[in-house]
Amino acid sequence: MPNLPAPALPIIPDHLQTLRRWANASTVPAALAVRAQLLLLAADGIANTQIAEQLGLSRPTVITWRHRYLREGLAGLADRHRAGRPQTVRRDRRAEILAATLRPPPHELGVTHWSTRLLAAELGCSHSTIARVWADHHVKPWQTETFKFSTDPELAAKVRDVVGLYLNPPEHAIVLCVDEKSQIQALERTQPVRAVKPGRPERHTHNYIRHGTATLFAALEIATGQVTDQLTTRHRHSEFLAFLKQVAGAYPRRQLHVVCDNYATHKHVKVRAWLAAHPRVQLHFTPTYASWMNLVEVFFSIIERQALRRGDFASVQDLMAAIRRFIAAWNQRCQPFVWTKDADTILTKLKRQTTSETVH
Numbered sequence: 001m002p003n004l005p006a007p008a009l010p011i012i013p014d015h016l017q018t019l020r021r022w023a024n025a026s027t028v029p030a031a032l033a034v035r036a037q038l039l040l041l042a043a044d045g046i047a048n049t050q051i052a053e054q055l056g057l058s059r060p061t062v063i064t065w066r067h068r069y070l071r072e073g074l075a076g077l078a079d080r081h082r083a084g085r086p087q088t089v090r091r092d093r094r095a096e097i098l099a100a101t102l103r104p105p106p107h108e109l110g111v112t113h114w115s116t117r118l119l120a121a122e123l124g125c126s127h128s129t130i131a132r133v134w135a136d137h138h139v140k141p142w143q144t145e146t147f148k149f150s151t152d153p154e155l156a157a158k159v160r161d162v163v164g165l166y167l168n169p170p171e172h173a174i175v176l177c178v179d180e181k182s183q184i185q186a187l188e189r190t191q192p193v194r195a196v197k198p199g200r201p202e203r204h205t206h207n208y209i210r211h212g213t214a215t216l217f218a219a220l221e222i223a224t225g226q227v228t229d230q231l232t233t234r235h236r237h238s239e240f241l242a243f244l245k246q247v248a249g250a251y252p253r254r255q256l257h258v259v260c261d262n263y264a265t266h267k268h269v270k271v272r273a274w275l276a277a278h279p280r281v282q283l284h285f286t287p288t289y290a291s292w293m294n295l296v297e298v299f300f301s302i303i304e305r306q307a308l309r310r311g312d313f314a315s316v317q318d319l320m321a322a323i324r325r326f327i328a329a330w331n332q333r334c335q336p337f338v339w340t341k342d343a344d345t346i347l348t349k350l351k352r353q354t355t356s357e358t359v360h
Helices: 013-024 030-043 048-055 059-077 091-101 116-123 127-136 155-167 237-250 269-277 296-308 316-333 343-350
Strands: 173-189 208-221 227-232 255-260 281-285
Touching: 013 030, 013 059, 030 048, 030 059, 048 059, 091 116, 091 127, 116 127, 155 255, 155 281, 155 343, 173 237, 173 296, 173 316, 208 237, 208 296, 208 316, 227 237, 227 316, 237 255, 237 269, 237 281, 269 281, 296 316
Parallel strands: 173 255, 255 281
Antiparallel strands: 173 208, 208 227
């Protein structure tokens, strides 16, 4: 007897939109995306056997999720909590493992952090026991994160100054974020890049030829997202001063408030002398070790990810041409950069006990 198609699964219209979004999203769990695809096929009246073959599932699995949706709706597609096996490591043993993990390894081992096997050998247990205890308590000795506290004595004043420009810019004035992205390498892969294909990402060789470096000076207008740029092969105070003059020329007869970091070239005596002679251009410095407050760093991150990291450049001139193309296209599609945190919120997070006596 031939397989008859299953009746179309009745799905609420609002649920259809959600299922389509889940089926195509890369941010939802893979199992949930497959279940969404399953229900969409079922809604089209596709037979259970065909759905199973198309999605690589068994027919009983397809039937299970159809019934689960009919009983519980979208909530029924989520994985259910399972109690799992009872703990097999005694509480006192767990405490011993955790205490040993949080202590640095003995100096004679010559390592900076514990591995499951090293700690297991030290405590006389199995490495799987160590792994279970670490997983249960979310301990990851192999993982590190970076941090840097600002030691700027004018921290609060600078935060309020810069954030005030972002949230309440002066009337009839332009707020610009300026910085340089230095040492951008013109790297040429030793073999041609293999383009992306279905089921295969773009591929390139791990080795390359260095053709020199370039420096990108950029001024981001936060109200529009427009970028004024200048490319050089060096980043001394003379190049920074030439860029300031270019920016001033791009915004004639306008008061300019320029946010920049504490790099020495930004405070060079010749730069200060030019600023004194051109009072309509005013520099505002981010706190020491807080260049993340400069919104042009967001633009640098974007150009790095979208144009530079996977680029293949046969010369510095090719690199500069690629940067100019990106910025020209960026200025056609750019949007305002919006700062959301107020100064009090930032300063509350930055409050801490003194960890350094460094004076800046």
